[in-house]
Amino acid sequence: MIKSNPKIFIVDDELLLSEMLTDYLKDQYEGFQIQSFSTGEACLQSLGEQPDVVVLDYYLNSKERDAANGIDILKQIKKRKRALPVIMLSSQESYGTAAQTIMYGAVHYVIKGQDAFKEIFELIKANV
Template structure:
């Protein structure tokens, strides 16, 4: 278990029980910089807080997960968005990936285990990007 992980994570789900379960799981893994939102609109209003990772429920009331995903990616394409869905529809998964989701997790018995695995994958990707392009952010911002 990690003692403190500086990664900022948003959890977005209109089911308060799911939010609580996911929050507890991530806290046990050592993630402490967590923000919880019960709607996609609330999440979108807080994007200026610069989350690194967003776990996003697909089936929400006012905006679908796909709608929220598109807006997140327009705001910042570098945010890792992981879809969570109670539905195992291949079309939904394909759409999520098409619009920039990093991964798609079906809610159920293995969702917490799959969250842990996808966080490890994201950490691996971030580390590879950092090693391959250590000054890319500095170079990019020096051009602005």
């Protein structure tokens, strides 16, 4: 059961992926309030808006070299809002990377691919 109008933050420097994920999630449930950020820093500045879930890309500095990576942003989110569910998203298929994100507080690690959007939707349903 999804709570009324949950707020979801999507943090990914690939604009097309953010738009596609937003469209997919809104097709699944019209009540989602979704905000996208191209950097983790922008997401951190908006945490006061009380998101219910954050979908966070592992690599955030492909466009802006000085941008913090997903692990650094995950640590900052957990420092500020320990209970906020964070779903990590990455094209990296390394178990070590996945384990590291879970160790720092991510609820799950999703590998970008054919079923990633469906998996993210199921995880959001389970965490809001």
